[in-house]
Amino acid sequence: MSAGALLLWVVIPYVALTIFVVGHVWRYRRDQFMWTSRSTQMLESRWLRWGSTLFHYGTFLAIGGHVIGIAIPAAVPDAFGIDEEGYHLISVSAGTLAGVLVLAGFVILLYRRLRFPRVAATTTRTDLVAYGALTVALVTGVIATSGWNLFVSGYDYRETVAPWFRGIFLLDPNPELMTEPPLIYQIHALSAWLLYAVWPFTRLVHAWSFPIQYLGRPYILYRRRYAPARTGGG
């Protein structure tokens, strides 16, 4: 095992994850005020309608695909009678759909941000970083899923990328696995760590605030200015 492989496939992931976790804790504790989606809908709504909707729903689909393909071992679909060929068919078609949705949404959002001065004026440097990291992850992901499978030759990442990724979290990293995949898969994997590392410092943090608790909440909320005074000498 070379030092390069160790750096790329073990050190970088753990550094990125550490930044991800510590960064989020730090930001959540000291910066509730800027923890927001920082929506620009009121500045421009027409393009956002399609851009944002396609991007977000496409992202949900893509995340779901990654969970099924990477986080869940190949043995699980096998047990349900889905062999490599069947899995491949599903992953390429659903993955391509997700990729097209996300990419279309992303391009619309990017165009909108550059085209409309009102939106452009709200762009911060951290937004550019987030856009940059997303661009790399997205483009390499779409090429790997659709381009590679449709135009080059299929690649079974469930033999290499997936176990390596799981190994990181099981504290049993195996960098050897990642020397084998095609370059596009390697870049895509690395881009994910870049994304995780910048995540806590950008507006991407709003993802963790998706208000699912709203579904089970009473409508009207009251708050007291102070805790009630204790009575009875307590």
Place this chain on the structure above:
Amino acid sequence: MHVKAQVGMVMNLDKCIGCHTCSVTCKQVWTNRHGAEYIWFNNVETKPGVGYPKRWEDQEEWQGGWELDRKGRLRLKAGGRLKKLLQIFWNPDLPEIDDYYEPWTYDYEKLTTAPLSEHDPVARPKSQLTGKDMSIKWGPNWDDDLAGAPEHALRDPDLEGLGEQVKLEYEQAFMFYLPRICEHCLNPSCVASCPSGAMYKREEDGIVLVDQEKCRGWRFCVSGCPYKKVYFNHNTGKAEKCTLCYPRIEAGQPTICSETCVGRLRYLGLVLYDADRVEEAASTPDEKDLLDAQLGVFLDPEDPEVRAQASRDGIPDDWIEAARRSPVHALALRYRVALPLHPEFRTLPMVWYVPPLSPVANAFEHAEPGDPDDVFPAIDALRIPVDYLANLLSAGDAEVIRGVLKRLAAMRSYMRRKEVGRRPDAGLAEAAGMEPADVEAMYRLLAIAKYEDRYVIPQAHTELAGRLMEQQGTCGLDFEGGPGNCGAVPASEPATNESFMLTDMAEGRMPAEAAANDEPDDQPLRLNIVEMLERGSRAAPEAEA
């Protein structure tokens, strides 16, 4: 019965001269910051007119407030919780900045730095969104004093159904001013629409606030408020709204808009209400019954039983006394001359209005003052159509407006006779359904309007904070009669979406009440350094020169 106190406001529209002093002082205090340039917590609209944002009153367009479903149950007009979460990436009902106006400043510096030239230098308008040159197409008071009325005024949603009654020719036109702030509703749809739970109503005084630290910028409060009085700060990405100047209210002082009102038309005081009956009142089937339903939620502080229950519910004695002297309670309930703005939105608003009478004083001067039968028919000959006021203040019920105008007209005639040395005519008061003593008391409140009668605001009780040092790290619900656990809701009432109201007592500690609202933008405290550093170098020029 569960008694709560609410700080309410009444504005006497007869006295508003449309000077915008309230708006300007409010802006100087609260929204004089980057990102809030277009935000007016207080604004004054000319009626008829389209308003700010344009046509905000048309809920078929904006979907704000509440409605009843087929089974008569109260629900948010824009849709329920699931629908909101599905539309969270793009809110179909959100106004755009151009529905308000694009804020601008002028390039004043050019006036002093321009080199000597044949022509005078010009201060060009610069957009406060982009910092670039712009041409001004609309502003916060574009249709002030009916400016451009032939083009705009007929788009006023309140004119619907009035047809021939409304003429915009100069000789026949009517207008009056409508100052607006947040309604601090008893049944606030903005609070209900906020997915993050960042908006809340204060237990003690009913003020509705946005917790700036919990707001995540999902912007459903902006579209959920039918009065369009929650705004989106495009710099911070958070919602902001009128705070009813809570730091002043807590100190027993009137809000800035009230304090600086030149016409002295604003009244502030407490209303006691029964929190248990709010939902039922807001669910009243017929829109025209909503006024009475809301009046039914208010409690009479002269009733000893109400006072005893208020005391048991933790309302301090001096607050109960203040509620007895409340001008808001008097104008809304005792004299019945104040009316809620658009009660049909079903939010049970708490800023009420005395409808205007004055542009048509002539109609009464010509009537024989001694004969009530000659005064009252004139009400329908008023220049401001009764039906228009009804669309604005009583869900279209013209009888309610007639009753209020009758009482106001009777007060004028009664007092005029008294002041010119003739015998006061008790018959005038009786014809309007009032006692002579009430007429005179109402006159003192409306016409003399002493400072201490207009503002009856008890100070907040900081001593009720209890022994804070002792309570550090303990459970906020561990008090006598309390549920005794740290859940957010009493054990008898599980936290499902079936329970309509939640007393968020888990917030036992003092919450960061709209903390950032009054923090100036350049204060580095508790702001993210990464993103905030960049805000200094932004294109948009500083707000006011």
